[in-house]
Amino acid sequence: MNEVSPIAGGDAVAIARILANDHVADIVEALNREPRELASELLAELPFERAVEIFDQPELDDAPELIESLPRDKAGRLLAAMSVDRAADVVRELSEPARTDLLHAITPALRHTILAILGYPEGSAGSIMTTEYVSVPPDWTVARTLDHIREVERTRETIYAIYVIDPQSRTLLRAFGLRRLIASAPDAQIMAVTPDKAPVTVPPLMDVEQVAQLIRKYDLLAVPVVENDRIIGLVTVDDILDTMIEETTEDVHRFGGMEALDEPYMKMGFFSMIGKRGGWLCALFLGEMLTASAMQGYEHELESAIVLTLFIPLIMSSGGNSGSQATSLVIRALALREISLGDWWRVAVRELPAGIVLGAMLGLVGVARITLWQYAGFYDYGPHWELIAATVGMALIGIVTFGSLTGSMLPFILKRIGFDPASASAPFVATLVDVTGLVIYFSVALVILRGTLL
Amino acid sequence: MNEVSPIAGGDAVAIARILANDHVADIVEALNREPRELASELLAELPFERAVEIFDQPELDDAPELIESLPRDKAGRLLAAMSVDRAADVVRELSEPARTDLLHAITPALRHTILAILGYPEGSAGSIMTTEYVSVPPDWTVARTLDHIREVERTRETIYAIYVIDPQSRTLLRAFGLRRLIASAPDAQIMAVTPDKAPVTVPPLMDVEQVAQLIRKYDLLAVPVVENDRIIGLVTVDDILDTMIEETTEDVHRFGGMEALDEPYMKMGFFSMIGKRGGWLCALFLGEMLTASAMQGYEHELESAIVLTLFIPLIMSSGGNSGSQATSLVIRALALREISLGDWWRVAVRELPAGIVLGAMLGLVGVARITLWQYAGFYDYGPHWELIAATVGMALIGIVTFGSLTGSMLPFILKRIGFDPASASAPFVATLVDVTGLVIYFSVALVILRGTLL
Structure with missing residues (x-):
């Protein structure tokens, strides 16, 4: 190196x-x-x-x-x-x-x-294509094509992908690799040695990530961009690598709960960075303020059972964590096109039982913790400690289930209304889940503790 | 298509x-x-x-x-x-x-x-290399090399990268693209038409992500894997695309706070998925239990100033969110090698003021919210409401700063002790920040509210 x-x-x-x-x-x-x-x-x-x-x-x-x-x-x-x-x-x-x-x-x-x-809009095949490609008419031989490539080589971004184009209609007839040319007899006709298949092409408005999927799937070095059957450019695998790395960076930043930085972290101006982070941080803060309002609504319950407050951070974070897991799974499955927008209900049907099972696991751990502390004398949760343990356990099932569902559905909703599903960041999901989590917790408490603590 | x-x-x-x-x-x-x-x-x-x-x-x-x-x-x-x-x-x-x-x-x-x-270990260049490449001795002509390529074409994964190897020592002398061959006169000597530069090579243990960076940087279609100056294989750009997509999926899953699924989401067995999610969810839950212990330690303060509990979710989540932003920035910058392990202090020096500024922004919003609610009569925070507002504001500065520092340093620490920095998930950071956030909040409250509410 x-x-x-x-x-x-x-x-x-x-x-x-x-x-x-x-x-x-x-x-x-x-x-x-x-x-x-x-x-x-x-x-x-x-x-x-x-x-x-x-x-x-x-x-x-x-x-x-x-x-x-x-x-x-x-x-x-x-x-x-x-x-x-x-x-x-x-x-x-x-x-x-x-x-x-x-x-x-x-x-x-x-x-x-x-x-x-x-x-062409940024992020589309058209916006990153080059118009300098090698094309030949269908009546040429292999040798003549090679001679032509030798002549134009210096002005073409790639010579590894070659296109056969009808000289009158400019329609794309064939697409093949230089490899095919090298492997063929020099006097053979181009049309005889290239595969008689519709070439893999992309429209100029196709999203670059989708182009990357195609290039990867068909192991191409370049893919022609075609409009009305005519080739208008080509996208090469190096452009795709560059674009994929950029898109991944943007997705990671968004998933972390901020606007994507367009520049390297250490090079970016301090205040531009603050701008990219502060906007989302404030938006999340404003959303999270609803938790204070929700808590105010339960002021009476908080006063009568102060012991309930001890578990608020624990319970809320569990909802956020399960939501973050579900979101990361769905964002990635959508990006890889393993699932599409119409599959939301199949995901929901999977996340509902997953949330219940995971919530029950955490619920059991939570009940065990309270029981252990009570018996070991680390802390006294009062005469109704079993009921408190039951409240925490039941609330965890509800909150983790709600978190998994919310986290898995949010990317679908964002995609449906035209946003990048990766904007369904972990902090965004946590904020959504937090307020509802409090309501679930206090609702469960009101049912289980009514007549005793509340 | x-x-x-x-x-x-x-x-x-x-x-x-x-x-x-x-x-x-x-x-x-x-x-x-x-x-x-x-x-x-x-x-x-x-x-x-x-x-x-x-x-x-x-x-x-x-x-x-x-x-x-x-x-x-x-x-x-x-x-x-x-x-x-x-x-x-x-x-x-x-x-x-x-x-x-x-x-x-x-x-x-x-x-x-x-x-x-x-x-070779998974994720290394050696583990994804092919040993079927085109190599020729240094005394061949362009025409002879092309003839050789024609002969062996069917058994080689790629013919677009060609290597000149010393027949005695098997040392790699030159690396060049088929393009160079096509553009050269048939009777020219290979050594005369190929660049007299050390070829870009990788050692077999190099991480695939790093190989991807090199392939991208030098716009290569393949890179030779070299050990003791001898070529032992090559990694092609298609292998890199496949590997990059897999690695991105793993990183997104880890960053979401779970083990990476090795299979597509919809194909994976329900209980294997629960296993991959449940482990981390339980670990985070156990870590988060420390919040309950911390709250128990502040039981007296909670009883005397129940109004403090109202802002606990708001304050804790702000620390987690700022930490998640910093983590996503650093994980990506490390993955792209914009920064290396030794740059941790440069990042810390940047995150410290960033945290203070962002915390001050949120603090101002928080103080404004409390003031507004108090004056508008939405809620009565009591006779000492100004002190409560001051507590919330100051605590936010401390917590957001601590969150930014923790979030930015965690990937470095994980990398230093041999883990994938992407394991510094948003939920992991939030859990780390939550307990400390509570301690910061109550410490600020003890200072500001001593003699009045506490």
Whole structure:
């Protein structure tokens, strides 16, 4: 594995060594560690070809700002030389007037292509596709196709996926891998050596996660994006890897109960981070305030049986924990398409008994704890301690069942109303369950303890 | 996109159509929906080549059981024809005596290779590598290399990554893509057209997530696994996609506060699922019991100021929520290697002020809520309501700060002692924070309310 060589600010020898020997990904990593001004100076000094390679890496931080800092004509030439999907990525983030300026510094054809890609919503196949793919007409031979690939190789993001397109209608006829070409006789006809099957394709609006599932399922290196039977671009497996890692990060952040950070944790500004966390934290806090209102409603019961308060944190957290488990299961099963929106009732039918069994387990542990403490003399729960134990046990069954059901249904509800199911965070579920948990606990107490403590 | 055609149990015409036309991934999907007995019968009837293709798909459920249900000699031939990394996967899950029987039904060389792969721990590069790669000596030309690839193509998992190996020492000299070969003149020497750089390689014990990061960083289609400068296998991007999706599922489940399910949610047996959830739920419950003990310790304060109990759920949940946010941030940053174990103090230095600011935000909201309720007459918090509001506000600052610090440090601690940082689940953090949260709350109350309510 290549060692990462740091750019020692201004050390010309070190820089020259890096530029000559290092993998472009290592250079990007080194540039990302430098202040933006220094990175910008270094990029301006680089040979043009090397700068293009560097800007082609999606890992380069602040690419739009770096492009803006270059002279407009050089920036325009860079955009034109970059792979078109990366160029679109950069243009997406440019601020005005640089964006308009740069779009006018490139050819109308490229401008048109970039704007078309930008027209697709973020997270769709269209938004990450490249339009630079290899296509050939159906009457070519294997040798001629190979010659063509050799000619266009430098301007294509991938040459491992090749498409046969009808020259009149531009309809996609076949899709095959370079492997097939290598394995075939040079004088064979393309149509004779490629599989006579409908190629796996995706529409431009398909969600990237779904595209990833397809690429994985069919073991593809790229999948063509098709609209009205015509190929408009292709999504490669590297784009998918990048996107999957980003989406996973977003999901983990959301599941932790916050807005997704779009930047690395250590690089993000302190106050932007506070903004992303504070919003949800306040929203959850406001929701959780209902617990104070619920407790106020049970003020009389609290005063007569102060012993009940001892178990409030224990009982509430159990509901939250069982809800968090159910939510994480359902979020992941939905993401993997093991279940779909219509399966909500099958999940509910599974979670109901699961909640009852898990609640009964915790209930037994809770009753055992109270009994043990009472007999061992660690604490005196009063003359009606059996009733208190029964209240805690029954409440746990109710709350864990309610938690499992709520946690498993919340992702379905969010998905149904158009949100990301991963927004059903553990804290969100816990907040939902807490208020109801209190009501369940005090309701059980009112039934079991009426006439004795209450 | 191919439509998925269901196998109508026993409908010969439908089955024939599927086998003739469908992509192997669709057949696997259809087989997965059938009971294992029927899947086994269908597989036994298939042409051998087709069965090999099907068993080569990692998505096939119950592959070990299906292999076991076949006659031993056919099973042995299947194993030998499958790609060696898949064969090792299947053998890993076989039960005895089938495992020993089958390992003796294959050639000693293959047995040796499979056992070597199985010797690497799960989740390591060695455990998912294939040993079927394309390698050539350094004195070959481009044309000769292409001819060789054509010859061995059928027995190699990928031909897109090619390795130049010293014939005497077996040292890895160069690594390059098929693309480079296609773009070069046929009579050029291999060593002249391939980059004179140390290839990116991984050691067999490297964690798969780290391999994924490298493959993504350097935009590779495969990475060689190297031990003592010798190539012992390679990991392809499809293996990485599969593994990443599995690892993400495991992380989401763990972060939800349970053991990772190894099977799809709807397919898993009810009681195995209860086992995976119940263990952690009980452990968390036992930990949370400390809250009851803590509350018992503050019994006197609870009796004199029952109004304090109203805010217990609100305050505790805020600590858990801020902890869950910090944990999700750190888990992900560790997984992406944005930070490493030694950066714990940099994270702590960031989380301390973040916790204080976030806590102050919630504290202000809390004080405002109490003030509003008091003035509007929704609830009477008594003559000392200002002191109660101050207690809630100060306690929130302390608890949110403590939650952020605990949540951010837990993944580091778990990683340090050899656990997966993703085991720092939201419920785990909440449980840790709850007990301390109560202690902080009552300590603040004792300071502020001494001489008035307490």
